[in-house]
Amino acid sequence: MVEMSHFDNIYGQDHLKKLFGCAFERDHLSHAYLFEGKKGMGKYAFALEVARTYLCEDYPNPGCGACRSCAAIERGSHPDLQVVFPFPNLKPESRKVPVFPFSHLAKNGARYSEETLKEVEQFRSSKREDPYRIIDFEKKPNLPIEVIKDLRAYLKLKPQLSRRKAVIVLELELMAHLAANVFLKTVEEPPPDTLIILTTCNSGMILSTIKSRCQVLHFAPLDEEIIASVLTSRLDLDPLRLSFVIRAADCSLGLAEKFCRHRVWEIRDEVVGVISDLLSGQRHTPPPQASVLGGSTAENLFCAFLWIFRDLYFLRTGGEDNRLINCDIEDKLKGMAVAVAKPGVLEEAMTLTARVEERYFTLNLDLEFSLLYFILKLKDLFSGRVIE
CATH class of the missing domain: 1.20.272 (Zinc Finger, Delta Prime; domain 3)
Known part of the structure; x- marks a missing residue:
């Protein structure tokens, strides 16, 4: 089995590490995965490491961390990896700038206000710093149909840096209904050499037709000892207060960190x-x-x-x-x-x-x-x- 060295940065989820280790060894990945679990369990962190290996120049071996592809992912600027997530549409009357890189390439790219772009960039920066971190927008976020149309147009283009493409869509349950119906076509018939990873906290809110075309993987709660070790390395907390935070977070590292903040x-x-x-x-x-x-x-x-x-x-x-x-x-x-x-x-x-x-x-x-x-x-x- 392929040793997934990059998964050393992932807390728990040993059953999923083993599953993907075997899948990479056999070069037999599903075209689409749905990662299901509570917020802060590491779904995005795990998806990022899967994408890193998938796009690495040394694939199917673990992401080497040294090639151009791995370096670009580390910087958050890989042209063949797109991370899409719900965002609030601030000042909707202003449609000046795209908020996702792939919209630059779309003929009728989705445009939003500069205030919206600032919120999106702040989300990206926080996630790059700590992929387990939970970021809350002040206004209700969603994934509009315009962004999904741009994403579909982008996926038709050839890869620029790697031989493949990967897309990570966070919090799929917040995708607008019309957007979900459009996105279904991509999940049903993805372009060749394209990996799609979706995440959700509530699969019951996702179109059953999308869910049925994905391999659904459940993220388990983390051990209290793991969360305690991570938090004590960052914060000075009384042991009883630390136990309260972990139990209140229901063994979610991201939620426990948010409660501390x-x-x-x-x-x-x-x-x-x-x-x-x-x-x-x-x-x-x-x-x-x-x-x-x-x-x-x-x-x-x-x-x-x-x-x-x-x-x-x-x-x-x-x-x-x-x-x-x-x-x-x-x-x-x-x-x-x-x-x-x-x-x-x-x-x-x-x-x-x-x-x-x-x-x-x-x-x-x-x-x-x-x-x-x-x-x-x-x-x-x-x-x-x-x-x-």
């Missing part, structure tokens, strides 16, 4: 204060102060409520302490759990949290208003009043 334990502590006030029956309960931050913090806020309700339910139903997410505030949670009238209330609280979060993101509601509404409903729930 956002200091999610501070947001969680705000939420603990709110729930404590609600359980003690205080008449006036202000929303978490973190709400003024908005953006990705909103997602962290709703997650923090779910983490606390989940742990309280776990304690009220006799769960083992070592299964707690918020293991760094275990004593505090045990005191709060005593104040909960019955576990069923916590189940309803988790359902309510998920419903309010979905409405907030789907309808693009005001965060302050959503949290005030949410807290009022929680107050009704904990006081025994029926909520609708």
Whole structure:
């Protein structure tokens, strides 16, 4: 079996390393792969290493790291490797510049604002620095049909540096519906010597016709020890706080790193204060102060409520302490759990949290208003009043 030396930079996923090692040894790759797994599991990092070997001048041996092709991938400027991802369309009335290199070659290239290009370039730079890193745009991203048409036109051209081409499409579930139907034609009948790697966090949102034409590979959660080793090499975290971050991230390295960047334990502590006030029956309960931050913090806020309700339910139903997410505030949670009238209330609280979060993101509601509404409903729930 081919020794995939570049996969030494990939954490975990040994089953996939073995699979691609055999595939490269036999020179028998599928034309299209769908990498499925939670955010931050390393789908992009893995796809990049597969593309590196596929385009290397020494193929099918592992990417040598020294040839022109490998050097171009390292710089993020390989003309035969295109990485496509959803992006926000800022100032849609302005259509000045292409945001992907292949659009320069398309006859009717997709054009967007300079502000959009800046966001896209920042995404590329962050991913080049750390392929596991999760980058959140302030506005909702998607992959429009114009970009996919440009990509299809590009794939018809001959390779410029390597003998082959590779395309990586991130977060396929965010591709516009019309764009997905157009892209289906590429997946069905790709140009010769072209490798297509798609990634998704939710394969249920992908066209079944696209999924059926790919080899679907699942990315497993990483071991806690692996994530702890990576994070402690970068950050100075208390061991209990580190355990909390890893468990909250559900063993996703990218998500754990994001939680550290956002200091999610501070947001969680705000939420603990709110729930404590609600359980003690205080008449006036202000929303978490973190709400003024908005953006990705909103997602962290709703997650923090779910983490606390989940742990309280776990304690009220006799769960083992070592299964707690918020293991760094275990004593505090045990005191709060005593104040909960019955576990069923916590189940309803988790359902309510998920419903309010979905409405907030789907309808693009005001965060302050959503949290005030949410807290009022929680107050009704904990006081025994029926909520609708």
